[in-house]
Amino acid sequence: MRADKKIIEYISEQKSISVEDAMALAVERYYAKGDVFGRAGDFTTAPEISQLFGEMLGAWIVDAWTKIGTPQAFVLVEFGPGRGTLMADMLRVIEKVLPCFNALSIHLVEQSGALKQKQQEVLSRYNIKWHDTVETLPTDKPLIVIGNEFLDALPIRQYERVKDVWCERYISYGVDGQLSFQHKEVADEVNASLPKKGEGIYEHAPAREKFVRDLAIRLKAQTGCALFIDYGHEISAYGDTLQAVQSHQSVNVLETLGAADVTSHVDFDALSRSIEGCAHIYALRQQGFFLRHLGIEYRAQKLSLEKECERLVAQDQMGKLFKVFAFSDKPYALEGF
Template identity: 30%
Template sequence: MSFVPQIYRKILSLRQNLLRKVYSVNKNVDQDQNYLARRIFQKIEIKGPITVADYMKEVLTNPAAGYYMHRDVFGEAGDFITSPEISQIFGEMIAVWLINEWQKMGSPKPFQIIEMGPGRGTLASDILKVFNHFKLNQTTLHLVEVSPHLSEIQAKRLCGHSTFVKEQETPYRHGTAKEGVEVNWHKQLCDVPKGFSLFIAHEFFDALPIHKFQKTNMGYKEVLIDIDIGTDISNKSEHPKLRYVLARNPTPIQHSVINSNEKRDHLEVSPESMLLYRDICERIKNDGGLALICDYGHDGTGTDTFRAFRKHKQVDPLEYPGSSDLTADVDFNAIKQMASQVEGVLTFGPITQREFLLKTGLDVRVQRLKQTITDQKQLDNITECYKSLTDTDKMGERFKFFALIPETMKPILDVYPVVGFSEK
């Protein structure tokens, strides 16, 4: 019998924050809104058109004005809202899943939790609360976060006290969570120590740089970004404009990322993601653990998915660089291919967020909560959260879940399938 029902019975005693409170975005950097556009213009003037990957990297993580580097972009006051920010029920379900699968592996200790792109630290906080409830504190939390500003927000949420070391050192920040768990911040995954690990990547891979390719009668051409015709970069009062162009000749990355049997008219490839997939698979194979990836995505059929969001609305990715979030759907088939290359790692999914949450018992959790609450406003909040997380026209269908587990677990999983991903 699965351990999940026992967890649900015990978890009812946890204090709830059913509908998240959002707070205003505090912009710490006040500068020319065209700063990044002009920087990109200068780069194009010197080197010629740039790849979409270079554009994304500059726009999202430029140290001086990158989208993620100096602001809080989450919540109703930001540009988008994530599932953990809607209700802590989401984080509880993730924590329950992690505990359940960890126990199937023999409950190895010590172990570490690694979250990649932890946002405000909301999901990590909710997971630690559940682990603490079950006295599973023989762990360390490692957060892979490139933004010093977001790391500060995460530290305030997670820790009573934390220390910023130096950006060139790793960990560059460390502290102790309110639950007594050691927390460390790293710029990249390769800086995180090896060991039995529970990986979580929620809306992380969709923000990693992609290369875009368009099929033409002369084969695939890479889509590049160039200065729009007629733009006068010397006129600082003019809003800089960019445009898409096709590369005249094959680009250096092209031959190494496009399969010979590729048939799509338009495709997007993220080499940086591929390297991380390999690292995660090798760690799981060699050191033990598992990974849960939750993101926008497709199973190798996606085409033109590159887009931008500002104030919860889709906008032109080339307008006002640095003022909106850039994203592209995750290719889950690429993760399967990497797991196959590494060997020794099983893959599960992708399945929809709705399917995952319902199969892991969200209905049971919500119904039991409603039985303990009499305040109508709180009841309405629970219903609102539930719909946001599971409705097909909201987050229920948009987000996909994908899991990686060591192949050595197959005999056990044949008897006790991975919760959420099986037909049972």
């Protein structure tokens, strides 16, 4: 499938746009298509692999609710809820602890109209409130926030040193009808903020950093905690991690822009630095370690779901690449860390 026609037209009109703007447009256009998950879609996330994933997070939420003081009312938020599968699995566990279930109100942050409709179908028995942005979430109650494979879709900027000068990567539309990367020299103030030496492509994600910083400030004001699971690296490093996936295969980003799932690896080191001083940050954990600590293997044995469990926790599957990033308004003894 070729790149989205409207994105091509827009880039052609603008002559060129930054990787950051292109990624934002591509994500918006891609998810507007509807259900892109599962075997029939482009990629499969942990909740689609096994109910075990959501059940473990549901148990984690109950424990987190206890650790933050068992508030009589709190806001459970999921960013990027996909089909609604993860929330359904989490709620099935939370319902078994009625004081916790009765205290929560469920809020989903989702911009795609097609996905909202799918979520309504999956979660029809629950009272759900939808939001397009974080700004409209309630401000008067404690928060427990979950996001699985959400951060990777927030846009990044890419920089590269060309002849000893830092340049930002842009995407342009050529006379040959093809999209291609080009470089534009950065302004002096941007240059001053970049590393002194270049060792390849340098990625910076201001949208991600602003998102977690704004959320940390909210948690400080309302109390609560946030947990995000995504793939990425523990220590900031050079490298081009921009990638596209279509029909479960890696594809060329430019050739499929807006028609495939475009993401980049999350720099958890940079995210942690961005909220230092305004949140308590927990030790970054690998997904396998985190889920094992919560007891996923015992649950898998009980349900005879060992193969699904292995895919979630094994080092050569999702267990090592995916990381668990959590922060809160103050230190709590949250499970898994």
